[in-house]
Amino acid sequence: MTQRIYYSEPYRRAFDAKVLAVDEVAGHSHVTLDQTAFYPTSGGQPFDTGTLGGAAVTDVIEREDGAIAHVISGALRVGDVVTGEIDWLRRFDHMQQHTGQHVLSAAFDRLFGVRTESFHMGQLSSTIDLAREVTANEVAKAEDDANRIVWEDHAVAMGMRKESARTGTLRLIDVQDYDLSACGGTHVERTGAIGMIAIGNVEKFKGGSRVEFLCGGRALERFRVWKGALSAIQKYLSVPPIEMAASIERMQEDAKASQRTLRSFQEKLAAQEALALVARAAGKTLIAEAIEGWDAQGIKSIAVAAAAAQPNLVVALFTATTPAQVVIARGAKSTVDAGALLKQLAAKFGGKGGGKPDLAQGGGFAAPVAELIGAVNGSRG
Numbered sequence: 001m002t003q004r005i006y007y008s009e010p011y012r013r014a015f016d017a018k019v020l021a022v023d024e025v026a027g028h029s030h031v032t033l034d035q036t037a038f039y040p041t042s043g044g045q046p047f048d049t050g051t052l053g054g055a056a057v058t059d060v061i062e063r064e065d066g067a068i069a070h071v072i073s074g075a076l077r078v079g080d081v082v083t084g085e086i087d088w089l090r091r092f093d094h095m096q097q098h099t100g101q102h103v104l105s106a107a108f109d110r111l112f113g114v115r116t117e118s119f120h121m122g123q124l125s126s127t128i129d130l131a132r133e134v135t136a137n138e139v140a141k142a143e144d145d146a147n148r149i150v151w152e153d154h155a156v157a158m159g160m161r162k163e164s165a166r167t168g169t170l171r172l173i174d175v176q177d178y179d180l181s182a183c184g185g186t187h188v189e190r191t192g193a194i195g196m197i198a199i200g201n202v203e204k205f206k207g208g209s210r211v212e213f214l215c216g217g218r219a220l221e222r223f224r225v226w227k228g229a230l231s232a233i234q235k236y237l238s239v240p241p242i243e244m245a246a247s248i249e250r251m252q253e254d255a256k257a258s259q260r261t262l263r264s265f266q267e268k269l270a271a272q273e274a275l276a277l278v279a280r281a282a283g284k285t286l287i288a289e290a291i292e293g294w295d296a297q298g299i300k301s302i303a304v305a306a307a308a309a310q311p312n313l314v315v316a317l318f319t320a321t322t323p324a325q326v327v328i329a330r331g332a333k334s335t336v337d338a339g340a341l342l343k344q345l346a347a348k349f350g351g352k353g354g355g356k357p358d359l360a361q362g363g364g365f366a367a368p369v370a371e372l373i374g375a376v377n378g379s380r381g
């Protein structure tokens with residue numbers, strides 16, 4: 001058994017301890033001590049990092065025998081007395097998130113009778129899974145009440161309750177006048193140290209809601225990220241953040257209208273291009289060309305119109321882009337299988353695509369357009 005300083009003194013950052021055992025596991029030393037302030041991964045809270053005898057602690061594991069293993073790369077010997085120092089910024093962050101979780105879960109429970117089913121502390125944010133779906137209004141009210149508790153600066157105390165011989169002693173975390181839960185994590189001493197509880201995304205999850213939240217430093221960090229993103233967007237939109245959504249919506253509508261106009265002109269021009277193509281074919285039954293200035297949609301219009309104008313013609317058109325895109329269309333009287341021809345090209349040049357005997361399209365071919373055209377022309381001998 002290791003004496004757990006993180007329970008008796010959750011704010012201790014440094015400690016001295018005696019090395020009880022050193023096990024070599026997969027090239028690392030697993031060191032057990034007579035006491036430690038390093039929290040091992042458990043109950044949804046990640047392990048502490050820091051140093052032990054000057055060596056970096058890369059993992060802390062709670063073993064089944066009740067000992068705590070500190071994973072380091074250095075060499076320590078049994079009997080050594082070493083100094084351990086935990087990364088306080090990381091630990092304090094975990095304490096803010098963990099205590100904040102108790103307050104937020106209690107807010108949902110007290111206001112709406114919604115229980116928290118599980119808790120996960122992630123790298124950037126944490127989540128609680130609620131037993132039922134919650135509305136935006138309920139989320140806002142729970143967030144307000146949780147922050148009221150933060151600002152009222154309630155005491156947070158840890159207690160113990162003797163359970164049955166089988167389950168042993170239960171650790172309790174008591175947020176004065178607000179919540180009492182069983183928890184084995186580390187917590188701040190007063191709710192004021194949580195700083196703030198901000199709710200992020202809320203999504204449906206297993207018949208309930210998954211609520212993302214950020215406490216203290218993480219809420220500030222998220223604010224900075226969003227402020228940076230909004231400033232960057234503001235350079236393009238020249239409107240305040242509150243008007244951005246409407247501004248983007250207008251821009252998208254304008255873009256769609258422009259697209260429709262462009263398409264209608266393209267259709268008209270494609271018909272002209274198709275007539276010119278049929279004239280160039282001069283009675284041939286296969287024509288393969290790259291057409292400058294047209295996208296995949298455009299060459300499709302041209303190919304289809306040309307095949308309609310000349311029933312015995314097969315038209316293979318490429319965009320003049322790299323990698324090239326291709327559309328193959330055949331007239332009603334042609335017996336060439338456009339889909340099969342495209343598959344041949346794909347097999348030879350590593351592109352992809354597909355279609356039916358009368359119309360096929362694809363792209364991503366790893367070859368110059370001239371070579372692709374050559375391959376189409378060669379396909380008919």
Ligand SMILES: [Zn+2]
Binds near residue numbers: 098184185186
């Ligand atoms: Zn807790």
